[in-house]
Structures are given as C-alpha cells and as structure tokens.
Amino acid sequence: MSISELQIERQLEQFFAVQGWPGWRPSSRCELELPPVSIYFEVCGGQLASTLARPVPDSGRQQALLALLALCRPEATQGAPLLGFLLGPRLALRCTWPPPGDIALWVGVFRQQQRLLERAARGGG
DSSP states (O other): OOHHHHHHHHHHHHHHHHHTOTTOOOOSEEEEEETTEEEEEEEETTEEEEEEEEEOOGGGHHHHHHHHHHHOOGGGGTTOOEEEEEETTEEEEEEEOOOSSOHHHHHHHHHHHHHHHHHHHTTOO
C-alpha cells in the first residue's frame, strides 16, 4: 500500500466515524448498503472515488439520467469531478474526491453528491 493510499484509508476512517458508520472498515474497495442507496468506495491511482446508486422506476429512468447529467458540474462539489450513469435499474453518481486533508471538505462533497442523486432521482434538473 502506498503512502497516499494509507492517507486516504486513514481519512476514510475519520469520514466513516463522522457519518456515524463506526462498524465499517475502509479498504481499497468497500461497499455500504444504506437502503435505498448503495455506496461504493474505491481507491485507484492514489485517489478516492465514491459511487452512489439508487433504484429508479423504469418509467422515469431516462428522465432521471438526463436530469443527473445536467447536474454533473464540478463546481457543485467544489471542483470534484462527477459522472452520472445508469447501473442496471439504478441511477448512479460517481465522484472523484479531493486529496486527503480537510475532513469537512470530504463530508461536504459527499453530502452534495447525495443531494444531487436524490434530486435527479425525483426527476428534477
């Protein structure tokens, strides 16, 4: 494990504690189920990315995806790149997080990622 991956894992531990997920152990890849949302964390190339996915009814899936794509602007997450896509019957939003440092920034990015996914899932752009 590289130093940057170790730093990410340590900060991810802090992030999990702040979120109230004390039983979860971060690793280079982990998945959390917080129905109706699935959360995937992955460390790749010295960066942390999270993907949030939630089911969307088939009848509104295309509209929800278009709404999500319209919301994928890095300024919405303080410069963190966003990618919206469909993952089977789920609407998904991936975010590449800023480097470790300010835990409040990570919390803010994650909460905004949650808000954007929920807004799009309701069909709002």
